Amino acid sequence: MIVRVRGRALPDGEYVDLYADGDRWTTDPVPGAELVAEGWLLPGLVDSHTHPGAEAPGDPMDEEILRADLHRHVDAGVTMIRSPGLPGEPPEWFGADPELPRAVHAGPWIAQHGQFFDGWGRRATHAELPVLAAAQALRTGWAKIIADWSVGDEAVPPDVMTAVVEAVHAVGGRVAVHSQHAAGGDAAVAAGVDSVEHGMWLDAGHLPDMAARGTALTPTLSVFQSSLAAARERENSPRKRWFVGGAEAHPALVVAAAEAGVTILAGTDSRPHGGISAEIRALAGTGLRPHDALAAGSWAAREYLGLPGLVPGAPADAVVYAEDPRTDLTQLEHPVAVILRGARVR
Ligand SMILES: [Zn+2]
Known part of the structure; x- marks a missing residue:
């Protein structure tokens, strides 16, 4: 037909x-x-931050779960995804199956030793990070770096992040960076990465620089906002102050980013898959115009990923x-x- x-x-x-x-x-x-x-x-919805293929952090890639997750995306109107980090190497049909979304991905995450979920991703020393990231980007066009992790952890230093970006850009690839602490955001923006993922505690003073250099922000807002109420009930701790403070400041950061001209991307991050409309509504809930919230989950995201409308x-x-x-x-x-x-x- x-x-x-x-x-x-x-x-x-x-x-x-x-x-x-x-x-x-x-x-x-x-x-x-x-x-x-x-x-x-x-031109279809786009989920720019989703990790299909495993039930729980640390689980290996499971092809049946992957297929079911991608069907949920299609049912939600998603025709394209970006996976900044996968539980393993994806099967050949990933991104090519006629009934499942187009896909770009960064392979497994790349993190510093002692950080990120046990069982997921690859670990590298600072000296190894640029080479590993460039090799990944050469295979799939993207590398995903975990710039920072738990409260008190050392973030990837700015000179290392700069070396990563230079190595990846030299092979024609792009770098997505997980950041939920100020130091990781500082390093990512100074290095000129292609996208900052989450961006909690990101210094709003960096936003004009991000706009000028084409660094996108994927706030994955709905996943944080949905756990904020429960987090407020927890015992006081550095971790609670970090999470609650970051999540409370996040909506205003998104608005400031949009006003500064930063490309905003809608990403869901968490299970169940197919929640892109909730993320678009969360973006609109910050005060973004519905037109702009929709752009983040559709035409603007497609354009950012190289597809016309x-x-x-x-x-x-x-x-x-x-x-x-x-x-x-x-x-x-x-x-x-x-x-x-x-x-x-x-
Ligand atoms: Zn993620």
Whole structure:
């Protein structure tokens, strides 16, 4: 079946009438095409921070869990994911299965010795970090570095982070950095990484620099906000002060980042998979315009990852909604149709 969709395409809201010529959109009518849906069109949702394939931190990659997780993403309207860290090397079909989202990934996380979840990721000395990161980026285009971990841990020093970024960029790759403490954020921004993941305790003074250098921020807001109430009930400790303080400051940081012109990416981080609409609503809940919150989980994220929107010649992905999702973001829970690689998958 040849898929045809029409309606108002975001971000502009212009009327389009698109035909899937294989995995490319075209405006040239294709004989025999079937109009599968009409309404408000997005070029698919994007989850830019998700780790499918394992039930619990430390568990090895499980292909059946991976497949089930990715189906949940598609059911939520996600046509593209970025996995900044995976529980293991993914199978060959990852990102290529016709019914599952496009995917870019950084392979297993790369962390300093003594940090990050036991059983997950690779550990490296400061001297080894740039080489390991560049080798990973050469394989998949991305490397993911854990810049900091628990309260009191040493963050990756700025000179080491700079060497990592230079090595990865030299092979044409990009660097995503996990940071939840000020020192890790300082090092990541000074080094010119491609994205700061989480960004708790990130010094807002860095935001203009991030905007100027194209460093994106993936706040994974909903995962922190959902555990904030429980965290407030805990006994006082450095860890509690770190988490509660960071999570309470996070929404304002997101707003300041958007105002500074930093690219914001929607990412869910946690299980169950397919929660992208909750993250988009959490972004809007900070005070971001619904248009901008949606951009973070759709067209702006696709652009950041190198894919165009709903234009002729673009990869044939789309999600169709009955109404303008910006007027009611709960619309995101009810896609009329999901088109992936030119075929209807939902
Ligand atoms: Zn993560």
